[in-house]
Amino acid sequence: MLRKKNTAPVVLAVSSGGGHWTQMQRLAPAFSGADVHFATTDASASEQVGAHNFYVYPDANKSTPIRLMLCVLSLVWIVLRVRPDVIVSTGAAGGFLAIRIGRLIGARTMFIDSIANARRLSVSAHLALNVADHVLSQWPGVAAKTGAEYRGAVI
Amino acid sequence: MIFATVGTQLPFDRLLTNLDSWAARNPNMHVFAQCGLSTAKVPHIKTTPTLSQSAFRHHFASASLIVAHAGMGTILTAAELGKPVILMPRRAALNEHRNDHQSDTAREMAKLSNVMIAEDEAALHAALNTAMSQRLCTQSPKHETHPAQLEGLIDVVRDFVWAVPSKEAPVQFHKGAVST
Secondary structure, three states, X not given: OOOOOOOOOEXXXXXXXXXXXXXXXXXHHHHOOOEEEEEEOOHHHHHHHOXXXXXXXXXXXXXXXXXXXXXXXXXXXXXXXXXOXXXXXXXXXXXXXXXXXXXXXXXXXXXXXXXXXXXXXXXXXXXXXXXXXEEEOOOHHHHHHHOOEOOOOOO | OEEXXXXXXXXXXXXXXXXXXXXXXXXXXXXXXXXXXXXXXXXXXXXXXXXXXXXXXXXXXXOOEEEEEOOHXXXXXXXXXXXXXXXXXXXXXXXXXOOOHHHHHHHHHOXXXXXXXXXXXXXXXXXXXXXXXXXXXOOOOOOOOOHHHHHHHHHHHHHHHHOOOOOOOOOOOXXXXXOO
């Protein structure tokens, strides 16, 4: 999956709705110049980024197993379709799954745990520690005790 | 107008009923709530289950005060728009969330000048009365973010996006980090 020289990297930015999406939007300037595709759980979010390069997947967590399966299938389809060089996620479960799937096609991956997790990493971030190239916490104290990195925060 | 929001994932009846009992005593104040999956009867509040992103921002922007669960979407939007916000953290013991991370979030966010925390009905009513009496409704508090932290994080993500993986050493490092 090495991209050709002089071409913009293909980025898949994956996040759940609500606060996860708000945080992804704050980071969006990082994707300027790249070929960015957004995937989220809230269809109405397309109003903010345009229908172009926008994908929706079902929201799920570990207590909703059937939706979780649908979420996996949906993200497999999105990842295969976008063929990203890079996957960046601000959580939650869907972001981890996209990163797990993305590793199978050689994508480089970064999981940024929500700033809501001020005292401990989320379950998704914990899982991502063993899979993603980088797992970032937005709290220095959390990063120090978990093996995640602290490199800044959205607020 | 007071805009209340509890997110869309889980119900939060306690916040809505506590807000409703305040609205009953303050009939002049218009309260509009995005109530998600909550089923509580709240006759003194106008509610809608969900809002589109743009409608959410519209209500947020036109409100003088926000009352909400301690969700980051709400906290970030309040910081961005300079709105006073009263947060009630969801509690796992009351089946309001899967864990108590909202209490952690609330404790950290209480440092922001536009944020007040209310753990229960009495505290919520007190916070609402304080907000009203201070006329927080007419003035926007100072917008508080730390641009250096955000700029730093954006730079890290941008560098990662544009990094060209070298052929000799494919990106494949394992942290082996075990959390306690």
